[in-house]
Amino acid sequence: DAGVIQSPRHEVTEMGQEVTLRCKPISGHNSLFWYRQTMMRGLELLIYFNNNVPIDDSGMPEDRFSAKMPNASFSTLKIQPSEPRDSAVYFCASGGGSSNQPQHFGDGTRLSIL
Amino acid sequence: KNEVEQSPQNLTAQEGEFITINCSYSVGISALHWLQQHPGGGIVSLFMLSSGKKKHGRLIATINIQEKHSSLHITASHPRDSAVYICAPKQGAQKLVFGQGTRLTINP
Numbered sequence: 001d002a003g004v005i006q007s008p009r010h011e012v013t014e015m016g017q018e019v020t021l022r023c024k025p026i027s028g029h030n031s032l033f034w035y036r037q038t039m040m041r042g043l044e045l046l047i048y049f050n051n052n053v054p055i056d057d058s059g060m061p062e063d064r065f066s067a068k069m070p071n072a073s074f075s076t077l078k079i080q081p082s083e084p085r086d087s088a089v090y091f092c093a094s095g096g097g098s099s100n101q102p103q104h105f106g107d108g109t110r111l112s113i114l
Numbered sequence: 115k116n117e118v119e120q121s122p123q124n125l126t127a128q129e130g131e132f133i134t135i136n137c138s139y140s141v142g143i144s145a146l147h148w149l150q151q152h153p154g155g156g157i158v159s160l161f162m163l164s165s166g167k168k169k170h171g172r173l174i175a176t177i178n179i180q181e182k183h184s185s186l187h188i189t190a191s192h193p194r195d196s197a198v199y200i201c202a203p204k205q206g207a208q209k210l211v212f213g214q215g216t217r218l219t220i221n222p
Binding site for chain 1 (some may be wrong): 156
């Protein structure tokens, strides 16, 4: 089992640029989560999907952030335009969809906006 | 007040000591994760539990749903246990909320 795969591992870009983070969940998992981790706020849920449908996006900071899950094996998180305060580590996790299933985290994308 | 409070925030101990990290939460939950994060590294779920106690090697996690409290214990601690430990109660079927983490350092 390859685990949750995120790309890129590191991204450095200038403010104003569009940033796209990618996630491939574990095969067979039907829930996918995007989290952000910063020193100030710790880990926060941004959005999660069940069966490719967004269920709770209340953690998405503002309209500059958008997430899609076009199929069961791929999701993207986009920031457009990016700002320095978006600098953080972004984690994707997947789970089996029931409350008895633990979540499995990817290695994260470390994003730096200059 | 945060929904999830962990204590202590930082803990330094000598190799071999028994370690306890506590987590109190104010929200209704279906289960609770204990997560481990090494410096610069990814996040691993150590336990998910909804009642009683679970043990894995030198790690033990307990939860008391009525008191809204969970503890993570490490027996015979080792320097490789040095990491940040995060309590993450699960609200409903899916949504995790997070404690601020406990930074554990085990000195040889």
